[in-house]
Amino acid sequence: MRLRTAVTSIVLTGILAMNVPAEFVTAKEGLRLRSAPNTESEVIEVLPFATEVQGKLKKGWLKTKDGYLSAEYLSENNPLDAYEDLGTWLMTAYTHTGLACANGEYPEVNYTVACNSLPLGTELYIEGIGFRTVEDRGPSNMPSAWLDVFMDGYSECVSFGEQYHRVWQIKKP
Numbered sequence: 001m002r003l004r005t006a007v008t009s010i011v012l013t014g015i016l017a018m019n020v021p022a023e024f025v026t027a028k029e030g031l032r033l034r035s036a037p038n039t040e041s042e043v044i045e046v047l048p049f050a051t052e053v054q055g056k057l058k059k060g061w062l063k064t065k066d067g068y069l070s071a072e073y074l075s076e077n078n079p080l081d082a083y084e085d086l087g088t089w090l091m092t093a094y095t096h097t098g099l100a101c102a103n104g105e106y107p108e109v110n111y112t113v114a115c116n117s118l119p120l121g122t123e124l125y126i127e128g129i130g131f132r133t134v135e136d137r138g139p140s141n142m143p144s145a146w147l148d149v150f151m152d153g154y155s156e157c158v159s160f161g162e163q164y165h166r167v168w169q170i171k172k173p
Helices: 002-015 154-160
Strands: 019-025 031-034 043-047 052-058 061-063 068-070 083-094 112-114 123-126 130-136 146-150 163-170
Touching: 083 123, 083 154, 123 146, 130 146
Parallel strands: 083 146, 112 130
Antiparallel strands: 019 052, 031 043, 031 068, 052 061, 061 068, 083 163, 112 146, 123 130, 123 163
């Protein structure tokens, strides 16, 4: 029995330094890909939430072909599996009007979206954009699969134009 426990321990130790089939980024603001396995090293890029990565797991870091990721913010399960996939939606942008949102609060950059088909307070994850909350309503003719993303300035809104992104609703327990 002791021999079997020792062998299991060796096998498990070996697994900790092997290639993993896939890991997913769980950090909501994205995960920094670094040049070395420490938090002081250069940031190469930031990988978005739910990005699938592969590499070798060792001493709390995942070594990918491009750099190192902290294993603390990785999961074997895709975090989007816990959310409801609403499909691909049209995205446009709007900016300051000086008015409060439909919920009574003033809109916030990187937080507020307008939507007529989802209840106020609905929390969303928008692929390529991030986490947002429905705080406002759009024009009366706004189709059901359309989100208007709040941005800081008119030029940002014009640059954003019309885009299509996949949307997930965060399920409440």
